[in-house]
Every structure is written in structure tokens, then in C-alpha cells.
Amino acid sequence: MSIDRNYHREGYDYWNNTVCCSKEAGGEPLSAEYFARMEEYKYSQEPEIQAFAQFSRYHGKKVLEAGVGAGTDFLQWIRCGAEAYGVDLTEAAVEQTTRRLKLYGLAPAELRQADCEALPYPDDIFDLAYSWGVIHHTPDTEKALAELVRVVRPGGEIKIMVYNRHSLVSFYRWWQMAFKKGRPWMTLSEVLAEHMENKGTRAFTAGEVETMFSRHPVKIKRIEKFLTCYDRKVPMSGLWSRITGANNIGWFMGIRAVKIK
Numbered sequence: 001m002s003i004d005r006n007y008h009r010e011g012y013d014y015w016n017n018t019v020c021c022s023k024e025a026g027g028e029p030l031s032a033e034y035f036a037r038m039e040e041y042k043y044s045q046e047p048e049i050q051a052f053a054q055f056s057r058y059h060g061k062k063v064l065e066a067g068v069g070a071g072t073d074f075l076q077w078i079r080c081g082a083e084a085y086g087v088d089l090t091e092a093a094v095e096q097t098t099r100r101l102k103l104y105g106l107a108p109a110e111l112r113q114a115d116c117e118a119l120p121y122p123d124d125i126f127d128l129a130y131s132w133g134v135i136h137h138t139p140d141t142e143k144a145l146a147e148l149v150r151v152v153r154p155g156g157e158i159k160i161m162v163y164n165r166h167s168l169v170s171f172y173r174w175w176q177m178a179f180k181k182g183r184p185w186m187t188l189s190e191v192l193a194e195h196m197e198n199k200g201t202r203a204f205t206a207g208e209v210e211t212m213f214s215r216h217p218v219k220i221k222r223i224e225k226f227l228t229c230y231d232r233k234v235p236m237s238g239l240w241s242r243i244t245g246a247n248n249i250g251w252f253m254g255i256r257a258v259k260i261k
Contacts, residue, residue: 048252056080085108162255
């Protein structure tokens with residue numbers, strides 16, 4: 001499909017040049033060793049993915065992953081027997097994921113370049129729409145959410161992760177990029193949009209997530225915040241997590257919802 005690169009300029013350029021976990025993998029690029037190290041790195045840094053995604057529960061189910069990146073999660077859907085469809089905005093992600101699947105002799109139902117704000121699928125066809133750490137990078141997060149909801153059948157599930165604005169990572173980034181630089185008037189949202197991965201990156205509160213989901217035919221089953229390795233790099237993170245209640249200030253916020261009609 002045709003991608004509007006001007007609309008997605010900041011996100012497209014950043015992620016086409018920085019496929020998720022590719023810098024940390026090591027080894028010869030696109031080799032079996034490279035992908036094995038990438039998988040080990042990702043799940044050592046983000047172990048909460050396994051319990052959140054529950055890959056093995058979707059054997060025989062029709063699953064869409066929006067934003068496959070280098071294909072680490074996408075690989076798990078196929079290994080666990082899901083009918084897996086994957087999309088990503090960038091050529092680099094689709095190329096890396098395609099190469100990776102071929103190395104293991106695996107084939108998806110479909111893998112293609114596409115915009116998560118305009119998914120190339122009809123209504124009501126997937127059992128699960130999954131997106132881990134993606135739609136907060138797109139220009140219109142709610143439009144992306146609406147598309148994920150649209151393509152899921154009634155009774156099907158939506159599982160997404162977005163960044164938590166009221167987190168240790170957010171406040172520490174504000175301290176680094178606003179307060180210490182003599183710009184204490186900058187908001188958390190402004191700092192994250194300018195200094196967190198691609199330009200325009202967003203983070204949300206749980207209340208904002210609830211409001212956003214309330215505008216769509218879904219029921220939230222659970223919102224959970226994960227205290228990740230990224231939070232633990234913040235000075236005195238252990239103290240702050242005890243004061244505020246462990247995961248309440250985690251950087252990742254996972255939302256599980258079901259489509260009701």
C-alpha cells in the first residue's frame with residue numbers, strides 16, 4: 001500500500017533507521033545469531049510481554065499484530081500456531097521480519113507494509129488485535145486504536161501497550177531535558193514529544209486511556225502498569241516505587257479490552 005511519509009515523517013524516518021532492538025542484538029546483521037540475541041535481549045528487558053500477550057492461548061486464532069518491528073513477538077504468534085497477520089509502517093521492519101521467519105522456516109498468514117491508522121483489512125475479522133509499544137508513536141493514536149477495534153470481531157480482544165506519562169521514566173526525562181536545562185515550564189508531554197524516541201511520541205494517563213477507549217465499542221478488562229528495566233535505571237527507583245506503590249509508576253501501561261458489538 002502507499003504510505004504517506006510526510007504525514008508520518010518523524011516516526012517513519014526514526015523507526016526505518018532504528019528497528020526495535022536491532023542495535024542491541026550484536027552479531028552479523030540478519031543472521032541467525034543476530035536474531036537469537038535480539039530475542040534474548042528483548043525478553044530479558046521486557047519479560048512482562050509473555051504474560052501480557054499469552055501467545056500460546058491463541059493457537060488456531062486469527063491474530064493481527066500492528067507494528068511488528070523486527071518480528072520478535074510476531075515470531076511467537078506463528079510458533080504457537082496462530083493465524084498471524086502482521087503490519088508495520090516501515091520497509092526495514094517488514095524486511096527484517098521476513099528474513100527472520102525464513103531462517104526458521106516459518107510463514108505468516110500475511111506480513112505487509114501498512115499504516116496502523118488505515119489498516120488494509122475488513123471489519124470484524126480478527127480474534128485479537130495486538131500492538132506492543134507502537135500506537136503512541138503514530139500521529140493520531142486514537143485513530144490507530146479505532147482501526148484496531150474495527151478489524152476485531154465482536155467478542156474478540158484488543159491488547160495494546162502505551163507509555164505511562166505519570167511514570168518514573170517520564171519524570172526523570174523531564175528532570176534531564178527541562179528542569180536541568182532551565183526550562184521547568186515544559187510539560188511532561190512536551191518533553192516526551194521532543195526527547196523520547198521519534199518526535200511526537202506520546203504517553204498517557206490511565207484516565208486518558210479510559211476516556212479514549214470509552215469512545216469505541218469495547219470494554220476494558222484490565223489496565224496494568226509494569227515497572228520495567230527502564231524505570232529501574234532511574235536514580236532511587238526502588239525508593240520511589242515503594243512510596244508510590246510498585247508498578248503504579250511503571251513506564252509501560254498494558255490495556256486488555258474486549259469488543260462488545
